[in-house]
Amino acid sequence: MVYTGRGDRGRTDLSSGERVSKSSERIEAYGTVDELNSLVGVCRSFSGEKAEELEEIQNELHILQAELANREPETKVTEENIERLEDLCDRYQDECPPLRSFVLAGGTKSASQLHNARSVARRAERRIVRLDQDEELREEVLSYINRLSDLFFLMARHENMLEDVEEKSPKY
Numbered sequence: 243m244v245y246t247g248r249g250d251r252g253r254t255d256l257s258s259g260e261r262v263s264k265s266s267e268r269i270e271a272y273g274t275v276d277e278l279n280s281l282v283g284v285c286r287s288f289s290g291e292k293a294e295e296l297e298e299i300q301n302e303l304h305i306l307q308a309e310l311a312n313r314e315p316e317t318k319v320t321e322e323n324i325e326r327l328e329d330l331c332d333r334y335q336d337e338c339p340p341l342r343s344f345v346l347a348g349g350t351k352s353a354s355q356l357h358n359a360r361s362v363a364r365r366a367e368r369r370i371v372r373l374d375q376d377e378e379l380r381e382e383v384l385s386y387i388n389r390l391s392d393l394f395f396l397m398a399r400h401e402n403m404l405e406d407v408e409e410k411s412p413k414y
Contacts (some may be wrong), residue, residue, distance in 0.1 A: 250376035257312045267373045272310035274366040275324040275387075281302040281359045285394075288352040291404070292397060299390065308368070309383060319386045320339060327389040334396035338403050349402035356398035 254269060262269065279300055302323050308315045313319040314328045347357035367387045374384060402409055 260389055267323045267369070267376060268310065271366070271369040271373045272307045273305045273410065274362070275303055275310060278362045278366050279307070281355070281362055285352070285355045285359050288350075288355050288398075289401065292352075292401075295306040297327075299393075302386070306383065306386060309371070309380075312323035318380065319382050321382060324382060324385050324389055327386070327393050331389065331393050331396055334393070334400045338396065338399045341399075345399070346412055347398070348410065349398070350405045350406040353398040353401040353405075356401060360391045360398065361413050363387060367391065401403070 244371050245332050252263050252264050255261055257270070282296050282300050282303065286293045286300070289296060302319065305315075305323075306319050309318050347361070367384070370379065370383060370387055373379065399409065
């Protein structure tokens, strides 16, 4: 059954059985990662070439959510996951023209969604950092979400480059 009624008063269960407020820092952190995961699904639907990479990211985001939801999960984000993101970043950065200034989010539909994912990843990172201040998290958790937002930025640039869409710089 999808509904239980247990959350109707603004509380939810952690895997430990502990009941916490749905506004707790832990719930905010993994809830924002869940939101990001849904958005990556949208990005996947717009980005044929990158769909497989984005699906892998979605799987890793589920692992990250589980790690944030459980104090000692069996499956954790690993250094290998981070290295894979770094390899993808390097590849996309090498294929894109050098970055000469800040860019406005936008361009193709795919690039626009990836820019949106980048900003949600940054919000997830802020929530995770806030949780880390109270309950020290593994370094890999923070590194992963930081690299992921970088990757989304580079993927967005790459999408625009593939479609020959000029990047726009802010006018100051």
